[in-house]
Amino acid sequence: MRTARDAVAAVVDPEIRVVTIEDLGILRGVAADPATGRITVTITPTYSGCPAMDVIRADIRAALAAAGHPDAEVRTVFAPAWSTDWISAAGRAKLAEAGIAPPGPATRTGPVPLTLGVRCPRCGSVDTEQLSRFGSTACKALWRCRTCRDPFDQVKPL
Amino acid sequence: MTTTVGYLLGLADDALVAAQRLGEWAAAAPEMEEDIALANIALDQLGAARLLLSYAGELEGAGRDEDALAFLRGDREFHNCQLVELPNGDFAVTMAKLLFLSAYQLPLYTALSGCADERLAAIGAKARKESAYHLEHSALWTVRLGDGTAESHRRMQDAVDAIWPYTHELFAADPAAPVDPAGLRAAFLSAVEPVLTEATLDRPADGWAPSGGRSGVHTEHLSYLLAEMQVLHRAHPGARW
Numbered sequence: 001m002r003t004a005r006d007a008v009a010a011v012v013d014p015e016i017r018v019v020t021i022e023d024l025g026i027l028r029g030v031a032a033d034p035a036t037g038r039i040t041v042t043i044t045p046t047y048s049g050c051p052a053m054d055v056i057r058a059d060i061r062a063a064l065a066a067a068g069h070p071d072a073e074v075r076t077v078f079a080p081a082w083s084t085d086w087i088s089a090a091g092r093a094k095l096a097e098a099g100i101a102p103p104g105p106a107t108r109t110g111p112v113p114l115t116l117g118v119r120c121p122r123c124g125s126v127d128t129e130q131l132s133r134f135g136s137t138a139c140k141a142l143w144r145c146r147t148c149r150d151p152f153d154q155v156k157p158l
Numbered sequence: 159m160t161t162t163v164g165y166l167l168g169l170a171d172d173a174l175v176a177a178q179r180l181g182e183w184a185a186a187a188p189e190m191e192e193d194i195a196l197a198n199i200a201l202d203q204l205g206a207a208r209l210l211l212s213y214a215g216e217l218e219g220a221g222r223d224e225d226a227l228a229f230l231r232g233d234r235e236f237h238n239c240q241l242v243e244l245p246n247g248d249f250a251v252t253m254a255k256l257l258f259l260s261a262y263q264l265p266l267y268t269a270l271s272g273c274a275d276e277r278l279a280a281i282g283a284k285a286r287k288e289s290a291y292h293l294e295h296s297a298l299w300t301v302r303l304g305d306g307t308a309e310s311h312r313r314m315q316d317a318v319d320a321i322w323p324y325t326h327e328l329f330a331a332d333p334a335a336p337v338d339p340a341g342l343r344a345a346f347l348s349a350v351e352p353v354l355t356e357a358t359l360d361r362p363a364d365g366w367a368p369s370g371g372r373s374g375v376h377t378e379h380l381s382y383l384l385a386e387m388q389v390l391h392r393a394h395p396g397a398r399w
Contacts, residue, residue, distance in 0.1 A: 048284045049205025078209070079280035081287065132191035133295055134198040142191065158287050 004039050005030040007067035014055040015137045016155075018098040021056060025086025028077060039064055039072040044082045046158075047138040084139075084158050096121045101143065101154035118154050120145035161275045163218045164237060165335050167227070168372050169266075170210035171238035173285075174228060175380070176259060177203035178387050182246055192249075195295060199256070202288040209281045229391035233381045234374040241324035243371075243380040250310070250317035253299040257350065258321060260292035262328045265345035269337040278336055297353045304357025311358065318354065319362050326367035 008030050009022040021027045021043065028042040041060050045053050057074045064072040084103040087095075092102035101121045117126045125147035133156070135142040141156040180200035187193035211224040222230075242259060246252045267289055270282030303314040331340035354361050370376070390397060 045205075045284075047202060047205060047288060048209060048281075049201035049203070051201065077280075078284050079276070081280070081283040132195060133291065134191070134195035136194070138198050138201055142194075156291075 003067050004032065004064060004069055004072075007063040007069075008041055008060055011056065011059045011063050014052045014059065016095070016098075016100065018094045018100075019087075019091045021060075023088050023091030023094060025082060025088065025091075026056065037069075039069045041072060041074045042077055043074065044077050046082050048078075050138055052137075082158075084155060087155070095155060099152055100140070101152060103155045103157040106157040118143055120148060120150070121152055122150050123148040159274060159336050160334060161217065161278055161336050162334075163214050164372075165332070166210050166214035166217065166278075167237040168239075170207050170214055170227070171236045172242050172259070172263075173203040173210065174207035175236070175238045175383065176242040176255075177201070177207060178383055179242060179246055180252075180256075183252065188249055196252075199292050199295070202285070202292070206281065206285040206288075209284075213277055213281070225391065229388045233376055233384055236374065236376065236380060236384070237372050238376075238380075239324070239327045240368055240371040240377055240380075241321065241328065243377060243383060244321070244324065245379055247317065247320075248313060249299075250303050250313040251320065253296050253303065254314070254317035254321040256292060257296035257300050257353065258325045258328075258346075260289050260296055261346045261349040262325070262342060264289040264293050264349070265342045266337060266339070269342070273336045275336055293349065297349075300353050300359070301357040304354070304359040314357065315359050318359055322362040323366045323368055326364070327369040327371055330369060330372065 009020060009027060011021050013019050013021060013024055013026070016024075024046065026043050026046065028044055031040050031042075032038070033040070041064070043053075043056065043060070053076065057076075060074050061072055064070070083106045085106045087102065095102045099121050101118050104118070118128050118130075119126050120128050123145060125145055127146040128143050129146060130141060131144050131151065132142040135153050135156075139155055139158070140153045142151060143154050144151045177200045180196050180203065183196040184193060187196055207228070208224050211227045215222045215224060215227055241255060244251075244255065246255075264286060267282040267286035271279050271286055273279050273282070300314060303310040305311070325346070329339050329343040329346070332338055333340075351361055
């Protein structure tokens with residue numbers, strides 16, 4: 001059981017390959033049937049249309065097959081809805097290390113969204129500007145640092 | 159309160175047809191960032207559509223999955239509102255359509271997230287966060303175009319005037335539904351009217367109100383959209399990438 005959980009937790013996100021599905025909070029649970037030992041993995045998508053989900057399911061099954069569980073089941077659940085607040089501290093550190101600004105708190109107050117400054121993951125400056133609310137994947141926005149002039153991705157708070 | 163197949167198809171087809179229309183902007187939007195933004199919004203809509211279609215298929219119990227419902231129904235079997243099937247027009251028309259659609263979907267999904275149907279509530283809770291982004295994005299563009307040059311103002315006002323009549327259908331009363339659409343119009347107006355004001359645009363008067371989409375009566379535009387969307391699946395049943 002320990003090895004099955006470790007195998008699943010080590011699966012990397014196919015679009016942001018520096019973090020695992022556990023870092024991102026996509027992995028909800030790994031359970032073994034007490035009678036048969038059959039593994040059931042529960043995951044949740046970041047965005048409802050996330051195109052990486054099929055690959056993630058296939059990668060989980062492949063990882064479990066390699067760990068000796070060839071007939072595992074992968075279930076997808078939607079409640080409670082995924083939030084960027086579920087990205088672990090380790091996941092945030094790995095994102096920043098890879099030049100992707102981690103998200104701020106997802107909680108919004110009132111009808112007007114609270115805009116927090118985003119720190120440049122390359123030079124650390126907070127003098128940054130948003131170029132586009134939609135970035136290279138569904139979960140990211142595109143930003144630019146006014147200090148070092150580099151563009152960078154941000155995992156947007158959701 | 160009962161969740162019916164017809165109700166789910168209304169929600170699902172709104173999202174599916176909106177996704178297909180937005181996808182037409184891929185590689186054709188006025189700037190690269192907008193190309194990516196509209197593709198992302200289309201993807202969100204498609205994601206919601208898939209969840210809703212799968213649920214509708216299971217509830218129907220006739221063995222139809224999301225693909226069968228998306229690709230093998232004719233135009234008269236689609237329950238989407240007419241607003242989403244209208245052509246993209248210029249960029250202002252696309253933004254007017256997205257502003258009105260997201261200002262309807264956000265309170266709709268928010269209300270659904272608290273409804274008694276657990277599966278529908280989960281879909282609503284998921285989609286509502288994405289709708290908030292769509293609304294912000296289209297509101298920013300509406301202000302930018304409306305309060306821009308004389309030409310962009312003219313086009314944005316024309317777009318709002320042309321699309322406004324199609325918003326009435328969104329709020330047709332359906333008291334038996336999990337969320338009665340009639341109760342959403344106040345939230346819609348309180349989201350849209352301040353945006354129009356900031357954009358220096360006139361809020362159109364309520365008048366002509368085309369409808370029929372929910373019962374399968376559509377403009378001719380839907381038939382062409384479905385022909386393009388369905389041709390591959392119909393020509394090669396079960397084809398996979």
